[in-house]
Amino acid sequence: MVKSLNALIFSFPERLKRNTIIFIILKSLNSVWFVEAVWFFYWARFANYFQIGVIFSVLTIVWLLAEIPTGFFADRYGRKLSVNIGLLCHILGAFLIFSTQSWLYLFIGGFFENIGRAFISGSLEALLYDDLRNNNKEKNYDQIISLTTQFSIAIYALTVLVGGLLYIVYFRLPHFLMFVNFVIASAISFFLIEPNETFKKLEVKIRLKELFIGFSQLFSIKLKPYLVTITAILTLFFLYDWGFSKPAMAVNFGFYSQGQGIVYAVTSLLCVYIIGLLPLIRKKLGDRVGLNALLILMTLGFMFSIFKMGIWGIFILLSIEASGNLAQPWISIVINKYIDSQYRATTLSTMEFLSKTPFLILNIIAGRLLDLKLGSYFHFVIGVAFFSLLVLNLIMIKVNNNHSSSK
Secondary structure (H helix, E strand, C coil): CHHHHHHHHCCCCHHHHHHHHHHHHHHHHCCCCCCCCCHHHHHCCCCCHHHHHHHHHHHHHHHHHHHHHHHHHHHHHCHHHHHHHHHHHHHHHHHHHHCCCCHHHHHHHHHHHHHHHHHHCCHHHHHHHHHHHHCCCHHHHHHHHHHHHHHHHHHHHHHHHHHHHHHHHCCCHHHHHHHHHHHHHHHHHCCCCCCCCCCCCCCCCCCHHHHHHHHHHHCCCCCHHHHHHHHHHHHHHHHHHHCCHHHHHHHHCCCCHHHHHHHHHHHHHHHHHHHCCHHHHHHHHCHHHHHHHHHHHHHHHHHHCCCCCHHHHHHHHHHHHHHHHHHHHHHHHHHHHHCCHHHHHHHHHHHHHHHHCCHHHHHHHHHHHHHCCCHHHHHHHHHHHHHHHHHHHHHHHHHHHHHHHCC
16 A cells, blocks of 8 residues: 555645645654653643643644634634744744643643644645645545554554653653654645645634534534444543543553553554445445444443453553544545535634534543542543443434435
8 A cells, every 4th residue: 555655746846746745744743643652651641630620621722722723724724824823833832841840830831732733634635635626536535634644643552652761851841842842743734735825814803603603514414424423432542542531541441651652653554454445335334324333432432431350441442542543534525526626625623623622611620530540430421421322323314314215
């Protein structure tokens, strides 16, 4: 697959080739996570879990509030500009977190990083997809996004392992390397080329109704059947990957900083292989069945995480990790397929907004329950709740279909 994609990219026109290569590089650099196995312990040096939960929820509010206007900004004024701004914000945020002296540094650093994430969210994908469409190559997006995800996970696996080891040498080293990573990514992002010149000059006024175009696109007839499943998958995976759930589950299974680095690396390398099967899996199952199956696998992972399974817990982590990582490019494919170019970044950002909103409350609850040593019960209840939501959604879809066919 790598060889065939390599040949494909080098057959592209020069500008599309350049954007595709930079897209793969930036998505890979965005998956550098030296801090993944250690942030749980690093932040705990400066605050308790309840405080961290509150900070994360407040920062997520910042992210959510920024998602829709930054998506609109990208669609109107340029995806490249949006990515450039986002990575510059990441540099400042990463520096503050690396040099933190108290929870306040963590909060301000996280504030800038979340603004940066909002600017980048959806913009890179929209830029590349538009360039592919302009050159009648959009059918190759599936192959490109699948291989890019494989590269990203492989880099994640390597950096999380290295970060866990470096934390033992000096606890700030993993966060320092994150700062260096964003400096490199920011420099590379300036070599992107905007696919077209149709973006209007910056205006001070942004009409309120234009910020909500993404909602109307998500609730369109074509995307509506996927909305509950997609939102549930992204919500669960965000809670797992971004909040307390992933490290808390790992600790429940007996994995600490070094152990987590090794476990995350192993599960990620397995995910590289699984992601490579995305085109085949998608063809065999179809979008609706496939995404529902991934949601079921994730909910079962949350439910079974209540048990202290020791080393066997790696299979629980793998089930959630693989489902989430497989779902992300799959969801990107589905949304890009049904949304017009002019609304693409806005719609992707709106999807991020919807899926992250539940995190605001759930992560605070998780932090409090972790302080009370009840984190495992929280994950069990979440798994049951989202599984029930899926079943209810499928029943409603079937009833609506029967009602429509009887008319």
